[in-house]
Each structure stands twice: as structure tokens, then as C-alpha cells.
Amino acid sequence: MRYYIITLIIIILDQLTKWSVASSMKLYESKEVIPGFLSITSHRNSGAAWGILEGQMWLFYIVTVIVIGVIIYYMQLYKDSYPWLMVGFAFILGGAIGNFIDRVFLQEVIDFIDVMIFAYDFPIFNIADSALTVGVVLVIVMMLIDEMKNKGKNANE
Template sequence: MRYYILTLIIVFLDQLTKWTVTRSMDLYESIEVIPGFLSITSHRNSGAAWGILEGQMWLFYIVTVIVIGVLIYYMNLYKDSYPGLMIGFAFILGGAIGNFIDRILFQEVIDFIDVYIFNYDFPIFNIADSALTVGVVLFIVFMLIDEMKNKGKKFNG
């Protein structure tokens, strides 16, 4: 249950920040927060990461429903074990739901975090995108740690 609460917190923060941006900024308006590094820029994306598959909402609907279903299945399956994996799943689920809400309501995703890394203007993203990324990284780290533990058991007898 606590992992679903984490998911709800992520969805709430994602939707609150998107609501704040859409209510207080014009589209494409930008506010520099840290000069040369971070701006809040009101942006919309009708595709996936970096704008790929732009306008393919039906594909995003299908994939997101499948991903949400699979995540809920595995979260229920492993609910009493593997906390690292469960936290990763909660982040991925929260991110998927956050962007899914946008796609259903607006047929596009509201993005606003605009970061410059070594003079490279990284694609604008949002809290849901960040949660998805953190969740995938946690999932990979957990899987690598689990794999190392299992290899150690095989070699140690």
C-alpha cells in the first residue's frame, strides 16, 4: 500500500506543477531560475521523449494502459518483498499516470523543466518524466544487485 501512496504523491506533484505552469505562464514563456543552467519554460509535447512519435496518441494510450496493468500486477505480486524494486515501480507508475492524464485531457503533455548541460539545451521535461527516469534507474540498479547476489550464491555453493 505504501508504494501506491508514493505513486499518488508523484502524480499529485506532477499535476500540481503542470497546473501551476499552465495557469501562471503563457505557452513558450520562459523564466530563468539558474542562469545558464535551469529555466521554467511552458512547453507542450504531443509525442514521446524528445518529441518522437508526435501525434500518435492512440499508440500512447495502448502502451500506457499495458504498462500500468503490468506494473500493478508486479507491484501486487512483490508487495511484501524487494523494496528497491517496488520503489522503482512506484516511480514508473506515477510518471506513467501523470503523463497519461495529460494525454487524455489535452492530447499532449505539459513540459516545463528546461535544463542546459554544458551548453546543450536538454529537451524540456516534467515531474512525470523525471519519475519515469528515476524509476527505470532504480529498476536497473535493483536488477544488477539481485543478479550479483545470485551469482555469488552460485559460486559460493
């Protein structure tokens, strides 16, 4: 249950920040937070990351519903073990649902975190995108750790 609470916190934080930006800033308006590094920029995206598959909402609906189903299945399967894997799943679930809410109700995703990394203007993203990224990294790391443990066990047998 606690992992679903993490999911809920991510969804609420994502939706509140998006609402705050959408209601207080004009589209494409930008406010610099850390000069030369971080700005809050009101942006909309009707595609996936970096604007790919723009306007393909039907595809995002199908993929998101499948992802949500698979993540919930694995969260139930591993609920009594692998706490960091569960945190990764909770982040992925929260991020997927956060952007899904935007797609269903707005037909686009509200993005606003605008980062400049060594003169590279990274694509604008949001809390849901961040949660998805952190979740995927956690799941991959946990899978690699589990694989190394299993190889160590097999080598000792």
C-alpha cells in the same frame, strides 16, 4: 499500500506543477531560475520523449495502459519484498499515470523543466518524466544487484 501512496504523491505533484505552469505562463514563455542552467519554460509535447512519435496518441494510450497493468502486477507480486524495487515501480507508475492524464484530457503533455548542461539544451521535461527516469534506473539497479547476489550464491554452491 505505502508504495501506492508514493505513486499518488508523484501524480499530485506532477499535475499541480503542470497546472501551475499552464495557468500562469504563456506557451513558450520562459523564466530563468538558475542562470545558464535551469529555466521554467512552458512547453507542450504531443509525442514521447524528445518529441518522437508526435501525434500518435492511440499508441501512447495502448502502451501506457499495458505499462500500468504490468507495473501493478509486479507491485502485487513483490509487495512483501524488495523495497527499493517497489519504490522504482511506484515512481514508474506515478510518472506513467501523470503523463497519461495529460494525454487523455489535453491530447498533449505539459513540459516545463528546461535544463542546460554544458551548453547542451536538454529536452524540456516534467515531474512525471523525472519519476519515470528515476524509477527505471532504480529497477535496473535492483535487477543488477539481484543478479550479482544470485551469481555469488551459485559460485559458492
